Amino acid sequence: MGRRPLPPVPAIIPLSPPHLSFAMKSRILRLTVAVGLILGSALSTRAAATKLVVAFLPKSKGNAYFISCKGGAEKAAKELGVELLFDGPTDSNAAKQNEIVENWITLGVDVIAVAAENKEGISTALRKAQKQGVKVVTYDADAMPDARSFFVNQATPEGIGHALMDDAARLLNQEGEFAMITATLTAANQREWQKYIEARLKEKYPKMKLVAVRPCDDLKDKAQSEATALMSAHPNLKLIMAICSPGVPGAAEAVKQAGKTGKVKVIGLGLPNENRRYVHEGVTDSVILWNTSDLGYLTIHAGVALAKDQLKKGAKEFTAGALGTFQIQGDNILLGKPFVFNKANIDQFNF
Amino acid sequence: MRTEPQPSPRDWPTRLLRHEMLLLYVLLAEWLFFYFAGTTVNRKGVLVGFGTLDRQFDILRHSCEIGLLALALTPIILTAGIDLSVGSLLGLCAILFGKLWHDGGLSLPLATTLTLILGGIGGALNATLITALRLPPLIVTLGTYSLFRGLAEAITRGAITYTDFPGEFLFIGQERWLGLPTQAWLFFTVALAVTLLVHRTTFGRSFRAIGFSPEGARYAGLPVARRLALVYTLAGIIAALAAIIYTARLGQAKADAGTGYELFAITAVVLGGTSIFGGTGSVYGTLLGVAAIAVLKNGLACLPVVMRMNAAEEMAGLLTGALLLFALAGSVLPKLWAAGRSRRSPPSSP
DSSP, X not given: OOOOOXXXXXXXXXXXXXXXXXXXXXXXXXXXXXXXXXXXXXXXXXXXXXXXXXXXXXXXXXXXXXXXXXXHHHHHHHHHTOEEEEOOOSSOOHHHHHHHHXXXXXXXXXXXXXXXXXXXXXXXXXXXXXXXXXXXXXXXXXXXXXXXXXXXXXXXXXXXXXXXXXXXXXXXXXXXXXXXXXXXXXXHHHHHHHHHHXXXXXXXXXXXXXXXXXXXXXXXXXXXXXXXXXHHHOTTEEXXXXXXXXXHHHHHHHHHHTTOBTTBEXXXXXXHHHHHHHHHHTSEEEEEEOOHHHHHHHHHHHHXXXXXXXXXXXXXXXXXXXXXXXXXXXXXXXXXXXXXXXXXXXXXXXX | OOSSOOOOTTHHHHHXXXXXXXXXXXXXXXXXXXXXXXXXXXXXXXXXXXXXXXXXXHHHHHHHHHHHHHHHHHHHHHTTOOOTTHHHXXXXXXXXXXXHHHTSOOOHHHHHHHHHHHHHHHHHHHHHHHHTSOOOHHHHHHHHHHHHHHHHHHHXXXXXXXXXXXXXXXXXXXXXXXXXXXXXXXXXXXHHHHHHHHHSSHHHHHHHHHHHOHHHXXXXXXXXXXHHHHHHHHHHHHHHHHHHHHHHHHTOBOTTTTTTHHHHHHHHHHHTTOOTTSSOOOHHHHHHHHHHHHHHHHHHTTOHHXXXXXXXXXXXXXXXXXXXXXXXXXXXXXXHHHHHHHHHXXXXXX
């Protein structure tokens, strides 16, 4: 363990070759450079330089919800003749999202579309992108308003509230008792949706009566026992509306086990995959969400229009290819009415 | 490696050198390859990709935290120990820092200092269990690996994320100071300190001696327990520093910070030529290992081919594994060859 000659302290980034004994090592170096050059020219393509490049970042890339968004994004990219990059963390990792965005900045992409895992965290990277002339739009989950030009808003609380209430009224012929299952009585988004549901009820459906609102703590089991309790406490109950995603299959299971399929209808806000079985069995009538494929499609169209200067701040509406015209509220592009999944169409969606 | 015949003092420095030089060639080859293959001109005629200075700085910024953990692990692995808890401790320290500043209302310098101390206490907990109870480091740190992460999740109930840090704090992680990303200066300072500790002081020699043979070191009069306590506590402090840098880089402190970083760090140390059985290795090797992995990971993300496959992360994992195995094989083969040759011819004095 005595003294020993040390190599020059290696820099993390060797911008210049360190002092090797050149006579001996030059052959290796020359070979390396040659191989690098050959492989380099073989791998780099010139196609990227002519097309507009749009990068699409999901919260996590294995999530079926985002894969379904990607489907619509690809369709839009094809129509518009742009190149689409799709990459994201394999898990929902905010740090990885930042690294991927920073990577895209140095790759010189034209547009970055982001579903933010962490609002504040991603915004630092997005501001950096904007500073370097990259156009930024967000979809699904917004970043800070100053870190992007537009947010493609998949659903307003008003839209969701009205869609749920209207669908319940349609199923009950605007008459009878119904109950609601929420995540918690305090969650901000649930309160907001509930507010619009109750307003719609008061305004348009005087013969319908909301008899109870029960929390399920975002648990399917709890939703099931709450639904069972609701049915025995209110024998005239005609419909259960669950406004948190575990609540819909939970309520459906309770109705099915009570043998009241068809007598007590179930609707709610949720994902097609969780509810597919109950929809096919006729327990659940409709599941309400938004069309994820359209969300991806609209996002890419908005991003490209932004890069081509066709979409500017202050615009009131925006036309996105085959989907037609969308409203813009402030800096939110509204995807519009929620989408109703039912027996007829649920099998076209996988998320 | 205790079972293999001890190489003569004159022999092993040259072997070490050979491993580090090999790694340096690999790093150079990687860098040149990505420079030529990963740099393009975009639609606007601007040079983009791997060959830009911004990209090089991004590589540096992204490797500071894992680099720090690798520096913390090098002395530990030299003593034939291991610390699996550094990544979790990073997460816990990030949360503690966020809580001290956000909920505790402490000033940022005070919160930082306290976090470093708490990191040291976390490391000292490992050290106590290892030295006082004589438990194997692998088992102890496997326990604290879950313990620290569990604490971080318990404090935040898995839901709270601390954000809204002021600009002067984010400066550490997002801006440049004197031409380099700010955190790089901290990283280089720690690298220098650990290099001096391991290669220029008697402490460093004692780490290797403990790694070769803890009993032998004890008989030679070395305070083995105190030396071990030093390396594990130091690792805790460095993990806390990495937590501060991580928080400043992302502008958020969340309970999942640094998940899996311990394995990247261990990979870098082993790739750098430090024997997992202790006794041999160097900080230079570790730095090269960190650089080789960082350049590979970031370079791949710049290749148009990989980009279109959307598989940069997966490819990086795969190739890092291949690189590690290649490097290990590369360092063992000359030894096997030398052993074969010495068996055939009688040893001659140099």
